[in-house]
Amino acid sequence: xxxxxxxxxxxxxxxxxxxxxxxxxxxxxxxxxxxxxxxxxxxxxxxxxxxxxxxxxxxxxxxxxxxxxxxxxxxxxxxxxxxxxxxxxxxxxxxxxxxxxxxxxxxxxxxxxxxxxxxxxxxxxxxx
Numbered sequence: 001x002x003x004x005x006x007x008x009x010x011x012x013x014x015x016x017x018x019x020x021x022x023x024x025x026x027x028x029x030x031x032x033x034x035x036x037x038x039x040x041x042x043x044x045x046x047x048x049x050x051x052x053x054x055x056x057x058x059x060x061x062x063x064x065x066x067x068x069x070x071x072x073x074x075x076x077x078x079x080x081x082x083x084x085x086x087x088x089x090x091x092x093x094x095x096x097x098x099x100x101x102x103x104x105x106x107x108x109x110x111x112x113x114x115x116x117x118x119x120x121x122x123x124x125x126x127x128x
Contacts, residue, residue: 030055042110045075090121 033051037044049071056064083097090097100120104112 041114049075086117090117090124092120092124096120 030051034048037048037051040047049068052071053064053068056067079098079101080094083094083101086092087094087097097117097120101113101116104116104119106112108115
């Protein structure tokens with residue numbers, strides 16, 4: 001009950017505080033939610049991308065599509081960067097790790113994608 005009252009009071013104060021305050025508050029909230037969702041391995045990206053896409057839809061379809069395209073490109077670049085960073089730690093090349101991730105994702109889904117670097121490092125160490 002107290003939470004509902006606080007939400008109602010904050011929404012009722014929007015005309016008093018001005019639209020720029022409300023927009024700034026929403027922007028900061030979006031950054032915080034995106035950061036917290038980013039801490040989740042795969043599901044976090046899906047959640048934050050969905051939220052940003054829906055907010056882009058509130059502007060226009062083209063803004064939403066542009067935001068989604070940008071986010072997809074950034075996350076694909078993140079795969080290459082992560083493969084390079086993790087690859088140096090386990091003494092594997094980035095392409096080896098990417099192939100292992102693709103194969104494990106095809107075999108076991110998202111769980112395989114997350115576990116692929118661990119299994120690849122273990123297998124490589126055992127075969128040396």
